[in-house]
Amino acid sequence: MHQPPNSPIVYSLSTDLSSALATFIVKAQRDSLDKKGRFTIALSGGSLPKQLKGLIGNPDVKWNKWQVFYADERVVPLDHPDSNHHLCMNELFQHVPIPPANIHTLDPELLDDLEELSDAYEKELIREFAQKDSCPLPRVGEDGHTCSLFPGHELLAEEDRWVAYVEDSPKPPPRRITLTYPVLNHATRVAFVAAGKGKADVLSTILDNPEVGLPASRVKPVHPGQLYWFVDDNASTKLQYPKLPFQV
Numbered sequence: 001m002h003q004p005p006n007s008p009i010v011y012s013l014s015t016d017l018s019s020a021l022a023t024f025i026v027k028a029q030r031d032s033l034d035k036k037g038r039f040t041i042a043l044s045g046g047s048l049p050k051q052l053k054g055l056i057g058n059p060d061v062k063w064n065k066w067q068v069f070y071a072d073e074r075v076v077p078l079d080h081p082d083s084n085h086h087l088c089m090n091e092l093f094q095h096v097p098i099p100p101a102n103i104h105t106l107d108p109e110l111l112d113d114l115e116e117l118s119d120a121y122e123k124e125l126i127r128e129f130a131q132k133d134s135c136p137l138p139r140v141g142e143d144g145h146t147c148s149l150f151p152g153h154e155l156l157a158e159e160d161r162w163v164a165y166v167e168d169s170p171k172p173p174p175r176r177i178t179l180t181y182p183v184l185n186h187a188t189r190v191a192f193v194a195a196g197k198g199k200a201d202v203l204s205t206i207l208d209n210p211e212v213g214l215p216a217s218r219v220k221p222v223h224p225g226q227l228y229w230f231v232d233d234n235a236s237t238k239l240q241y242p243k244l245p246f247q248v
Contacts, residue, residue: 003223005185008207010229012236012243017195020246021230022054026061027248028135028189033065040128042179044071044139044147045084049091051193056095063098067128071138072148073106075114075165075175082173104128106177114165118177122163125183129162134187136179140194141171144202144214148178151215155180185221191228192216199235207241 013020029039039062043049055061074082085105093103104124110117128134138146148166149155155164155178162183166176184190194203202214207229210217221227236243 005220005223006226008227008229008241010207010231010236010239010241010243011246012231012233013246014233017193017230017232018051018054021051021191021193022058023246023248024191024228024230025052025055025135026058029060029062029065032133032135032188033062035133038065038067040067040069040134042069042071042134042136042138043084043088044137045074045087046139046141047195048137048139048193049088051195052092055092061096063096064102066098066102068093068098068103069125069128069179070105071136071146072176072178074173075106075111075117075177076173077111078105078108114167114175114177118161118163118165121177122161125163125179129183129186136184136187136190138179138184138190138192138216138219140192140199140202140206140216142198142202144206144216145171146192146216146219147180147184148176149180149215149218153215156215156218158182181218184219185225187221187225189226189228190219190221191230192219193230194235195232197234197237199231200238203229203231203235204238204240207239 032039070084073084076082078085140146158180206217
């Protein structure tokens with residue numbers, strides 16, 4: 001008999017969101033290295049790369065054991081300002097000793113063929129994520145979207161593909177590839193980060209009224225997987241859902 005998904009754990013922090021997030025990631029890394037000898041993580045864009053600054057210079061991070069994927073990516077050259085990879089390089093990876101081969105980007109040779117591009121990324125991702133012990137860090141937008149899964153979009157119903165393409169994103173640029181719920185909900189742990197007053201309304205809708213069905217509300221890792229939220233005081237002002245102090 002299948003057990004229902006665990007309820008989300010919400011950590012509320014007055015300050016030092018990046019320090020708590022770094023502690024959480026290092027613990028996830030340690031658990032993963034103990035199980036399979038490497039750490040598989042999926043990063044997103046937006047404000048997240050800045051919030052990972054607690055990993056820079058952290059002696060507990062075993063960068064040579066990391067395998068990095070992107071929870072979604074804009075279909076642009078890797079050095080383009082819209083690229084999540086470009087953002088993560090600027091904010092994080094250029095400051096740490098991670099082997100370049102351990103960062104899995106989209107194939108820049110396939111930018112003109114969205115189907116082939118997403119298929120190639122899915123094949124690369126499955127090799128790592130099939131073992132289940134993975135840690136996606138998707139972003140949440142003020143409209144409740146996560147990765148490049150937007151409210152009302154047909155990809156919310158995707159049940160087979162682990163990586164899909166988007167040609168009509170309501171936010172620019174329109175062409176993207178994204179992880180889907182089958183891979184997000186297959187993960188050992190998923191962590192959202194929400195900071196600032198601009199996230200207060202949507203955070204309340206996602207956690208207090210999940211029946212509304214916003215894309216981020218649909219991230220529910222299958223048991224024994226666990227969903228975590230790291231939120232600051234500004235983002236949680238309207239939240240009724242129980243909040244906990246951060247602990248490892």
